[in-house]
Amino acid sequence: xxxxxxxxxxxxxxxxxxxxxxxxxxxxxxxxxxxxxxxxxxxxxxxxxxxxxxxxxxxxxxxxxxxxxxxxxxxxxxxxxxxxxxxxxxxxxxxxxxxxxxxxxxxxxx
Numbered sequence: 001x002x003x004x005x006x007x008x009x010x011x012x013x014x015x016x017x018x019x020x021x022x023x024x025x026x027x028x029x030x031x032x033x034x035x036x037x038x039x040x041x042x043x044x045x046x047x048x049x050x051x052x053x054x055x056x057x058x059x060x061x062x063x064x065x066x067x068x069x070x071x072x073x074x075x076x077x078x079x080x081x082x083x084x085x086x087x088x089x090x091x092x093x094x095x096x097x098x099x100x101x102x103x104x105x106x107x108x109x110x
Contacts, residue, residue: 025070031108032093035070040104048108059084059100 027033031050040052056064076088088095094109
């Protein structure tokens with residue numbers, strides 16, 4: 001009985017976990033549907049540029065693993081990395097993500 005309970009718990013984590021991660025992001029209409037954390041607060045926007053306040057962003061550690069997973073699953077591939085700047089590409093679209101402590105800047109490069 002204990003083995004069944006543990007197996008059910010592990011299976012639930014694998015089934016529910018990705019659903020929770022994916023539902024935590026929304027596509028940006030202005031930036032080629034690039035996924036943006038729902039908890040990130042848009043604080044500045046310009047032509048082909050958005051700046052978000054997001055507590056999980058870090059210059060030293062970049063973005064959380066869950067965000068990287070969502071980007072990859074949505075077809076965004078890391079093309080180039082230079083310090084806090086990472087360029088992602090999907091088809092002909094390129095986004096430069098700059099992650100600093102508490103902020104994420106997204107810049108459309110096309």
